[in-house]
Amino acid sequence: MPFDTRPSPAASPDTLDALWTSAWSGLMSLPAGKSLLEPGARAQAIYQVRAGCLKSYTIDVDGTERVRAFYFPGDVIGFDALGADRYPAHVAAVTASQVCRLPVTELRALLIRAPELTQNLLERMSRDLAVALALSGDYSAEQRVAAFLVAMGERLGGGGSVRLPMARRDIASYLRLATETVCRVLGRLEQSGRIVNENKTVRMVDTARLRFLAGVPALHAA
């Protein structure tokens, strides 16, 4: 349940959509592993993913990487920087990616020019907030992994087959589990016939059961 990160398009007039869409510019290509944002840097722009996959992460005192979020095409990067005016975390490409840019100054101007867009923005942020709150719950390793698979399946829409471009370590870090635990759970899910684990691709066989394991399906239904 906790892992739907899709900022699905709001049902707003075409003109607003167009305004929003055309605001983005400066397509940028990033090879796998390349850093896009550094924590502490002035938040001069937000970004939208056009292709590939990126991750947001922090490095804590003992040098451990903590993945905060994964971003896929359509997702906006940088909302969490608007408050403090500084980026709070690293953002780097997981696979070769393309992103486009919207300077914060232009975002503000745009919102003053078209206040109706604010609604859209608030919706996206409040959805992110709801997901983050859901993620902070205490769930078993099995629940977390199942929910992650289900959410990724819905997010990427591969029809029961999910390609996970990120390393097991990244998934584990995101789910607050040990890498080994993720492997073990995937192994157990495969043994019990719920999934088929093919390298970086997971085929979900028993989706209903996975959803049940994930717990509350409400968040996805909504």
Add this chain to the structure above:
Amino acid sequence: MPFDTRPSPAASPDTLDALWTSAWSGLMSLPAGKSLLEPGARAQAIYQVRAGCLKSYTIDVDGTERVRAFYFPGDVIGFDALGADRYPAHVAAVTASQVCRLPVTELRALLIRAPELTQNLLERMSRDLAVALALSGDYSAEQRVAAFLVAMGERLGGGGSVRLPMARRDIASYLRLATETVCRVLGRLEQSGRIVNENKTVRMVDTARLRFLAGVPALHAA
């Protein structure tokens, strides 16, 4: 570190502040335990706490209560409903409280009339988002409790002495721990001389050490 929930006032022109402040109306008094919002209800208004303490919580499938947030005077309740147009959780008074109201329609009108306020709103939401993300990390029971105490101390500003109006059970639920674990950690902190535990009030003796235990002090410093 993860627990600063204060939406501290943004440094914006007096007129904007005044506009924001005067938008709120309908002071409402709630006795302890009284429910303010129910999940699923149409989000017709957001609220601001004027006095007391409230909590936001969900009830999951097995009937367990999960506390999502505590609200104190100045905090805004309901941001997370703006996206889905429905409140996502229960909100109830922990102690006798007073709140005032801002209908969503008026909020939208206000934002169109004074788009500069949007910035303020985005800042509040993005701060909430950052806190929620921080809270979702995996921390030891000791880290969580220490961080909670430090954050509450900063939040309520009682000069090293924090009054915790909510039950241990609520704190435990919020921190994703068992009630007993919270008690045990408080006991250990007291035995090692870091705090003095007087019923509902905790005096922080070794604040520096508590901050260290809480981990990254960055979030508070910023």
Add this chain to the structure above:
DNA sequence: CGGTTCCTTGAGAGAACTCAACGTCGGTGG
């Protein structure tokens, strides 16, 4: 003052973590 709820402390169980080893994949250079 009795009852209820909350807080605290103890003993045992279970889930996830750490440590460790081995197998696999992908890239690089001979």
Add this chain to the structure above:
DNA sequence: CCACCGACGTTGAGTTCTCTCAAGGAACCG
């Protein structure tokens, strides 16, 4: 084209932390 190397993935054994179950003590309310 193949062999090697390093990073990643998987699996096992033992440990640790927190949870659950249980009971006694303290505070609050009628």
